[in-house]
Amino acid sequence: MNSWQHSPIFKFFASVQLTVTVLLTLAATSVIGTVIPQNQNLDDYLHTYGQNLYRLFSVLDMFDMYHSWWFQLLLVLLTLNIIICSMDRLPAAWKIVVKPPGFKPSRFLNASCQRQITVSSLDQAQPILEKALSRSIGQVRLEQTQHGFFLWSEKGRWTRLGVYVVHLSVVFLLAGSLIGSFWGFDGAVNIPEGETAKMIRLNNSGKSIPLDFEIRCDKFSVSYYDSGAPSEYRSTLTILENGAQVFTRDIIVNDPLRYKGINLFQSSFGNLPSQNLVLSFTSRATGMEYKEKIAPGQTVTIPEGLGSFMITEFNRDHQFKGHSIGDAFVGMMTPPNGDSVEVVLPVKFPSFDRMRKGDVIVAISETETRYYTGLQVTGDPGVWVVYTGFLLMIAGCIVTFFMSHQQICIEANTAEKICSVMIRGITNKNKIGMQKKIDATATAAIKIAKQQ
C-alpha cells in the first residue's frame, strides 16, 4: 500500500460509507423533482407556493433541481467515490487474476464451505472425485501425498473484474452525459408543408442557430384509428445541401432521421391557413351566391355594393363564446354604410355565419388542410459513450451477480485404515451454491462407493 492510500482524504473517498450515503441521498433528493414539477413558468410557481416558499425553492434551484449545483455535486461525489474505490481495490484483484497464487492446501483450511466423508478405498474414490470435480468446476490438478492425494480445481478467476466493469460503466454514463451537456443541443423547428428550414430554435435558450443543411417538409400526414385515437404521424422530409437534394425519407414517431450527427424527430404538428381559400358570399336580399378567392390580409369587394371583406387572422383553436370551435378564419365585414363586424369562419362548420343573420352570409366554399410538421432537432456526441456504458453495465452485472471465482480442494488421507476425504471450497460469492457443489461431489463419491 502506498503512503497516499493512508491519507484521510483518500480514505474518505475510498469508503463504502460514502457510497451508501451518497446513493441514499441521491434517492431521497430525487423524489423532490417528481413532486415539484420541473422547469415550469416561474409565475406558476409563485402562484402555487407563495412568496416565501418560492424564494426558498429558487435559492435551492428546486425548479430545475436535477441540474442544480448541489445535485450535480452529489453525482460528482459518486463518480469520485467509484473511481477511488476502484483504484483502491483493483490492484489486489488484478494481481489475483493475472498472477494466481497457485495451489496451497493451507489456504483451504479455514474454508467456509466444507464436507467430510469416509470412503472404503482411496484408489476407487480418486477417479470418481476427479470426475465430479471436473464436472462442477473444471480442469483438475492432482498432487500425490504420502498418505493420499490432493485434488484441486479452480474457475472464474477473471470474474473478480466484473464489478470494476460495472463501476467503469457508471463513469461512462456520467462522462457521456457531461459530453452531451457541453457539446450537445436540443432544439425544435416547425416546417410548413412544401417549405424549407435551415434555422432551428434551441429549447433552453430560445436562440436560433443554423444547421449545416436544409430540411424540406414535402408532406405531413396523420392517420387515425376507428376510435379516433391517432395511429401515426408521418412527415416526408428532404435533406438539401446548398440547394441540392441529398435524399428524401419519411419519419414517424420512434423512427427518426439521422444525418451528420443530427437527429430529426417527429414531435408535433399543426394546421396552417389554407393557401387556396374560396369564400362564398350570399346576399340575403337577392339570394345570389358569389365565390371569391381570398388570402389572409387581402380585401375583396362584395358584389351588389354590399361592402368589403378582409381575412384578419387564422386561429388554430378559436374560442367562440367560451367554446372551442377548432381551426377558424376570422374576418372583418365592412358594409358600405355602417360599422365593421367580425365574422368567424370555422373550418369544420362552413355555414356557421348564417347564425349572425347579416345582410351577407359568408361561408367557406373551398379550403384544403395544410399542415406544418413539428420536428425536434437534437445532436448529442455523448450518446455513444452512454450506450457503451449501458452495454458494459449489463455485461458487468451478469458477471458480478451470477459468476464467481470458485476453488475446491479435496484432501484425501488414510490414517489408521480409515480413508477420509475432506472437501473444501472457497468462493468470493454465493456460498450456498458452493456448498451445494461440495455436497453434490460428496454424494457422487458416496453413491459410487456403495455400489462397489
Add this chain to the structure above:
Amino acid sequence: MNSSGILSVVTFVYGFAAFLYVASWIFKKSEPGRLATWVVFAGLTGNTTGIAMRWMESYTLGYGHAPLSNLYESLVFFAGTLAAVYLVIEKKYQNRIIGAFVMPFPFLAMAYASLSPNISDRIQPLLPALKSNWLIAHVVACFIGYAAFAIAFGLSIMYLIKEKDVHGNSVLLERFPKTGVLDELNHQMVMFGFLFLSVGIITGAVWANSAWGRYWGWDPKETWSLITWFIYATLLHARLTRGWHGRRIAFLSVAGFAAVMFTYFGVNLLPGLHSYGAMGQ
C-alpha cells in the same frame, strides 16, 4: 371464452393457490402445499394462454400489438412472471412456506386488474409513441425485475418474522427456511431483480432516445425507477462490501419494494410521459 374471461378465472386459481399455501403452513400439512404447486402451474398455464389469446385478439381487431401496453396488461404479465419465478424457486429450494408469502402477490395483481372499476380490460390500439420494437424488451425486463423484487420483499418479511423467534419456540415458524437461507435468497432475488431493472431502464433510455431524442429526461417514472435502482444499489454495496446481513438487508429490501410499487402505481398520480400506464386507460 375470450382472454379476459380466462384471466378472470386465473385470478381465482391464484387466490386458491395462495390459500392452499397458507393452509399448508398454518395447519402443518404437506398435502395442500403439494396441491398448491399444481394449482399455481394451472394458473400459470391459464395466465400464459390468456396473454397469448389477447395477443391474437388484438390482431383480429386490426391493432396487432403485444399485450404489454396498458395497466391491465402489465398487471396480467406481472402476475404471470411472479408465478413463474416462484415455481423455479420452489423447485430449487424445496420449501413451500415461501409460497404463502409470495403467491398472494399474483392473486392481488390479477384481482386488481380484473375487478377494479378503474382498469379497463379493453384491447386498445397503440399510440404512436408506443409503436416500437423496444416496447416488448422494455416492459418484459421491467416486470421480471419487479417480480424478483416482490419475491425478495416476501422473503424479507419472512426473515423479519423468523428473526424475532430467537429461541425457536414458535410452532408456526418451525418449518420456515433458516434465517441464513432467507437472507441469502433475498440477496439473490435482489441481484436478479437489479440486473433486470437495469436492463429495463437501459432499454427504456434507448427507446426514449429514438422516440423523443433524449435518453434521459427526469420524467417522474424515469426518476422513480432510478430511485429504486439507488436503493437496491445501496443494498448490494452494503452487503457485498460492508458485510451487512439479515435485518438491515431485509429493511432495505422492503424499502426498495416500496419504491418499486411507487414507480409502478404511484407515479401515475404525478404528471409525466408514462401516463398510458395509468388507470382509466
